Amino acid sequence: MTDAELAAHLAEAAGRILIETRESGVAEGQALGDAGDVIANRFLCEALRAARPDDGLLSEEEKDNSARLSHSRVWIVDPVDGTREYSEGRSDWAVHVGLAIDGEAQVGAVALPGVGLVLRSDRVGEVPPSPDKLRMVVSRTRPAAEAVAVAEKLGAELVPMGSAGAKAMAIVRGEADIYLHSGGQFEWDSCAPVAVAKAYSLHCSRIDGSPLVYNRADTYMPDLLICRQEHAEQVLAEIAAL
Incomplete structure (x- = not known):
């Protein structure tokens, strides 16, 4: 599995887990946001450490480890980007799985689970033209x-x-x-x-x-x-x- 395929697979899977958690009614409001962060973070970090054990890892929901600074390849993840929107039942939240190589964001996937989409760096199309009014x-x-x-x-x-x-x-x-x-x-x-x-x-x-x-x-x-x-x-x- 390529890096981009891995990023997309994990972002999509974490998104499904988050949707299921929200629909389960296990929690509401801030408690739901906190639960989503914990569950998605555990899934993403465990999966990345298993799939890419030699790479560094930085996650919003984990204590930073300076060992990542010695790696040229570092996975940078946000398990729930937009926790407030997630907990409010909105669709404008995301799951981020990115890979920085030598300090540059080179590989990534952004899942938008609320609208059923995953945008990824290895499958691109044309950006639609802009309207007259930006x-x-x-x-x-x-x-x-x-x-x-x-x-x-x-x-x-x-x-x-x-x-x-x-x-x-x-x-x-x-x-x-x-x-x-x-x-x-x-x-x-x-x-x-x-x-x-x-x-x-x-x-x-x-x-x-x-x-x-x-x-x-x-x-x-x-x-x-x-x-x-x-x-x-x-x-x-x-x-x-x-």
Whole structure:
């Protein structure tokens, strides 16, 4: 099984487990989110350690182990990206399984179990063309001031959405055109989505245009831009002008 096949298989399977957990009625609200995190994390980490024992591993739901820093290949996972949306019964949450090689997000799968989809870096298609009025995905609870300001400059419509993975995949799926985030994230929030977006030939960078680098000692990632290549220069220029 290739790395991409493994990522897709595990993301899809974890998604099924999470849907079954939610539908079982075992818990509600925050307790459901906590249960989902624990169950999906255990499944993903055990499966990855069994399938790729020589690789490093970083998961949101496990204590970080600095041993990963000595590995060139590191799996970076978010068992439930958008725990709030998952626990509220919404569909805009995701499962991320990504592989960073020498600090670059190269392989990934993002499962969107609420809509029955898995987007993966080894099976890509054409990103649908953008409409005349651009659409920018932002947090449904705390849209970043920079994103709102750039959207106003571009005359773009704001599209509130839950998880980072759902937002990134909205660009891949042609449901939106720009994902600009400046409110801070961690490596597990974007590694798999960026691997998939790059496979679809989308622009992926920090908001100053510099590369996104993974498997660092500090897993905090302040900002992110994912968009079509033809929009990147203008978006970066508007950010720089703020």
